[in-house]
Amino acid sequence: MSNAVELRSLSKSFEKVKALDDVSFDVAEGELFGLVGPDGAGKTTLFRILTTLLVPDKGSATVCGLDVVKDLWAIRSRVGYMPGGFALYPDLSVAENLEFFAAVFGTTVEKGYELIAPIYRQIEPFKDRRAEALSGGMKQKLALSCALVHRPDILLLDEPTTGVDAVSRREFWDQLGNLKASGLTIVVSTPYMDEALRCDRVALIHSGKILEIDPPGAVGRRYPLPLLSVTGGERFELLRALREFPEAHAVYLFGDELHYTDKRAEVSAQAIAAEVQEYLAQRGHTDAQVAPISAGIEDSFMELMGGAPPPTAAAA
Amino acid sequence: MNLNALRAFVVKELHHILRDRQTLTVLLMMPLVQVILFGYALRSDVRDIRMAIVDPTPDNATLELQSRFLSTMRFRIVATGQSTDIIEPLFRRDKADVALVFDPDFASHLRGTEPARLLIAIDASDPNTGTTYLNYTRAVIQAYQAELSAGSNQVRIVTETRMRFNPTLESVNLFVPGLIALVLVLVSALMTAISLSREKERGTMEVLLVSPLRPQQIIVGKVLPYLVLAFANVLTALLAAWAVFHVPFRGSVVLLLLESILYTLVSLALGVLVAAKTASQRAAMLTAMLATMLPNALLSGMIFPIASMPRWLLPVTYVVPARWFIVIARGIMLKGVGLGILWRETLVLSAMALLLLVAAMRSFKPRME
Numbered sequence: 001m002s003n004a005v006e007l008r009s010l011s012k013s014f015e016k017v018k019a020l021d022d023v024s025f026d027v028a029e030g031e032l033f034g035l036v037g038p039d040g041a042g043k044t045t046l047f048r049i050l051t052t053l054l055v056p057d058k059g060s061a062t063v064c065g066l067d068v069v070k071d072l073w074a075i076r077s078r079v080g081y082m083p084g085g086f087a088l089y090p091d092l093s094v095a096e097n098l099e100f101f102a103a104v105f106g107t108t109v110e111k112g113y114e115l116i117a118p119i120y121r122q123i124e125p126f127k128d129r130r131a132e133a134l135s136g137g138m139k140q141k142l143a144l145s146c147a148l149v150h151r152p153d154i155l156l157l158d159e160p161t162t163g164v165d166a167v168s169r170r171e172f173w174d175q176l177g178n179l180k181a182s183g184l185t186i187v188v189s190t191p192y193m194d195e196a197l198r199c200d201r202v203a204l205i206h207s208g209k210i211l212e213i214d215p216p217g218a219v220g221r222r223y224p225l226p227l228l229s230v231t232g233g234e235r236f237e238l239l240r241a242l243r244e245f246p247e248a249h250a251v252y253l254f255g256d257e258l259h260y261t262d263k264r265a266e267v268s269a270q271a272i273a274a275e276v277q278e279y280l281a282q283r284g285h286t287d288a289q290v291a292p293i294s295a296g297i298e299d300s301f302m303e304l305m306g307g308a309p310p311p312t313a314a315a316a
Numbered sequence: 317m318n319l320n321a322l323r324a325f326v327v328k329e330l331h332h333i334l335r336d337r338q339t340l341t342v343l344l345m346m347p348l349v350q351v352i353l354f355g356y357a358l359r360s361d362v363r364d365i366r367m368a369i370v371d372p373t374p375d376n377a378t379l380e381l382q383s384r385f386l387s388t389m390r391f392r393i394v395a396t397g398q399s400t401d402i403i404e405p406l407f408r409r410d411k412a413d414v415a416l417v418f419d420p421d422f423a424s425h426l427r428g429t430e431p432a433r434l435l436i437a438i439d440a441s442d443p444n445t446g447t448t449y450l451n452y453t454r455a456v457i458q459a460y461q462a463e464l465s466a467g468s469n470q471v472r473i474v475t476e477t478r479m480r481f482n483p484t485l486e487s488v489n490l491f492v493p494g495l496i497a498l499v500l501v502l503v504s505a506l507m508t509a510i511s512l513s514r515e516k517e518r519g520t521m522e523v524l525l526v527s528p529l530r531p532q533q534i535i536v537g538k539v540l541p542y543l544v545l546a547f548a549n550v551l552t553a554l555l556a557a558w559a560v561f562h563v564p565f566r567g568s569v570v571l572l573l574l575e576s577i578l579y580t581l582v583s584l585a586l587g588v589l590v591a592a593k594t595a596s597q598r599a600a601m602l603t604a605m606l607a608t609m610l611p612n613a614l615l616s617g618m619i620f621p622i623a624s625m626p627r628w629l630l631p632v633t634y635v636v637p638a639r640w641f642i643v644i645a646r647g648i649m650l651k652g653v654g655l656g657i658l659w660r661e662t663l664v665l666s667a668m669a670l671l672l673l674v675a676a677m678r679s680f681k682p683r684m685e
Contacts, residue, residue: 051526053684072682077528087519091335092328103324104527146523 004185009059019045021208034199035189042208043189080152086143090132105150112149120145137168157188223295226269230258325537347553368412369396375423431472440479492557493645494618497638505608508587513600531680546580566652579641585672592679612638
């Protein structure tokens with residue numbers, strides 16, 4: 001199988017900000033590929049390079065085997081792009097928006113109908129309503145229909161579920177699953193972890209750097225710091241005590257247990273577990289169970305969204 | 317060019333325009349309101365009024381009135397004579413603005429009971445300044461009369477007025493062409509700038525750019541509907557001028573409409589350029605106002621005569637499109653002349669349109685900057 005997207009040492013800066021810093025990865029044809037990272041991580045810049053809107057400072061990128069700098073017009077008719085914040089015309093009706101984008105991409109709604117039908121049919125009853133009067137979920141469906149109507153080879157979606165209710169988000173991802181099943185390559189960015197879990201592979205991105213690319217189940221393998229699970233006793237008391245521990249990097253509640261990350265990458269998790277156990281006993285939490293664990297996607301996700309970049313993150 | 321895409325684009329733009337009812341109402345009413353406001357309200361001020369005096373029988377009273385004129389600091393006596401023959405050559409060579417002709421019996425009548433007669437002749441080739449000359453002249457005479465009447469005897473000075481070159485003194489005649497120029501710039505430059513920058517703000521420009529549409533197609537699609545709107549505005553302004561102020565239309569309507577299209581193209585290209593250089597709707601709006609409306613209103617000869625501008629400002633007026641359009645429109649409407657006379661101005665406008673359209677197309681990049 002050939003690659004739908006190939007990025008090689010891609011860098012892009014705006015004045016003093018490095019939006020992308022030496023980014024390289026491939027997306028296989030037919031893959032549902034997720035980009036996960038906080039605001040300002042460089043996701044939008046990456047999409048704009050893939051859609052030929054921006055030229056990289058360094059490195060190269062191909063989409064469908066076409067160079068994003070040289071083959072600008074060839075790429076444009078083959079990608080379906082949904083920028084952040086649904087680019088629709090609020091004063092045009094649902095049908096008018098769709099017809100306009102179909103015409104602009106040199107096709108008609110009829111020709112693209114088969115592909116968009118599962119999505120568009122849900123908003124078709126409101127086709128005479130102006131786009132400004134639609135709910136977030138309906139706007140999202142309309143924007144996706146507009147991006148799909150010319151039957152693109154690859155779908156590029158920049159945070160398509162931001163500002164959309166939970167039910168609509170789930171429906172939207174069901175639709176993406178169907179589109180993927182039909183063979184479409186999809187690159188999508190998201191700030192939500194439950195959505196990241198539905199991708200074939202996920203790239204964690206922070207400050208313009210790719211930290212890790214893995215299937216969602218394997219994300220966490222490259223977690224850079226010792227991680228402990230702590231259970232037993234009153235959870236909020238434990239949380240407070242652990243956060244006051246001088247070597248604590250981060251402590252989060254995960255259901256019944258607490259996940260504790262230590263600052264010291266060089267000390268073994270076993271040694272730290274013993275140390276934490278002793279500290280908790282001193283604070284009166286004698287029944288606390290402390291054990292080293294390996295990180296899952298949740299831990300990586302919390303680490304990523306938590307703000308400061310992980311200290312010894314290894315580029316994938 | 318993909319005609320289907322272009323048609324869809326124009327239809328979309330028309331929807332934008334037609335559905336924004338408030339803006340549309342303002343745009344359509346503007347020529348009407350402006351014709352009426354300018355027609356009634358705008359008058360220009362003058363300082364140095366050159367006066368010629370015809371005084372067949374110089375006397376204390378006539379000399380006293382002359383000195384009254386001089387003491388206002390506004391009037392300057394450039395010639396005095398005994399016969400009205402001196403007036404015509406002075407006006408023709410533009411050496412005098414006002415001529416004051418005393419009746420031979422002015423002084424004796426002033427002391428007696430019969431009305432003392434005065435003739436005021438005014439060069440009104442620019443009706444606005446002409447009216448102003450007249451008003452100042454009358455004010456001086458009335459003050460003089462009031463002073464003399466302060467005692468017991470009632471003095472009557474009767475003035476007769478002759479407006480030269482534009483006997484009916486329809487100042488609105490000269491304004492309508494300027495007004496059309498202003499409205500066209502407003503609709504064309506301002507509205508295209510706003511509508512293009514709105515696409516940027518909404519993010520729809522991002523999708524349009526990613527589409528196979530070429531930047532030139534986007535511009536043509538944007539500009540065409542506004543060309544139609546501008547056309548409607550020209551017609552409204554002409555109709556209002558004719559209906560309210562009975563402004564004559566002596567030349568070819570078709571020629572004027574064609575010239576209007578040329579001028580609109582210049583304005584539209586300016587609007588596209590402004591939108592390309594600005595980041596937000598608000599910035600685009602203010603820049604468009606500053607760059608197009610103000611110079612076109614103030615430096616075009618519409619309100620302030622170009623002849624009265626300081627010398628260093630003159631070259632600046634040459635790059636103001638409205639300066640050329642106003643000459644064309646006044647020529648066609650008021651003098652009834654055609655391309656035989658106006659070819660030079662038309663050529664300048666055509667060159668401007670070509671240059672700006674190319675610049676506008678080039679300013680519009682196929683990528684985000």
